[in-house]
Amino acid sequence: MEKEKVPQDKSNLTKNNVKELLYATDENGNYTTTLSTGWEPKTIALSNSIDEINERIAEAKMQVEIGEASPIVYYMEINKMDLTILSSYVGMWKWRVKRHFKPTVFAKLNESILKKYADAFEISVAELKNIKTD
Numbered sequence: 001m002e003k004e005k006v007p008q009d010k011s012n013l014t015k016n017n018v019k020e021l022l023y024a025t026d027e028n029g030n031y032t033t034t035l036s037t038g039w040e041p042k043t044i045a046l047s048n049s050i051d052e053i054n055e056r057i058a059e060a061k062m063q064v065e066i067g068e069a070s071p072i073v074y075y076m077e078i079n080k081m082d083l084t085i086l087s088s089y090v091g092m093w094k095w096r097v098k099r100h101f102k103p104t105v106f107a108k109l110n111e112s113i114l115k116k117y118a119d120a121f122e123i124s125v126a127e128l129k130n131i132k133t134d
Contacts, residue, residue, distance in 0.1 A: 003025065003034050005024075008038075019035035019036060021033055022035070053077075057074070060078075061074050064131055067103050069102075070102060072086075072097070072128075074131050075121040079120075090120050100117075
């Protein structure tokens with residue numbers, strides 16, 4: 001793509017005054033870098049991804065509020081983690097972390113294990129135990 005034809009559509013990047021670095025050809029046909037504020041297909045894909053993440057967070061929050069899941073599930077979604085990533089952060093087997101997703105098991109966790117989760121999510125143990133319902 002020629003440097004002059006690099007899309008400059010409004011996107012999520014423009015809201016934060018961020019630009020993406022792209023490669024394009026200059027007037028001599030040589031590759032060079034240029035900045036773009038976005039282009040429609042990418043904006044749509046990014047928007048869909050953000051919507052999906054927000055839906056997963058809302059679902060996790062609801063599960064915690066009705067007692068189907070522990071707050072670990074909610075904070076894992078908020079921090080865009082999956083089971084593999086979270087287990088590596090807290091230094092536990094995946095099956096053990098998954099077991100802590102159960103509210104009855106979570107309620108029995110000792111302070112040192114709760115602290116590992118709180119540290120992974122960069123929150124306090126008190127925040128871990130009580131998710132905000134705003």
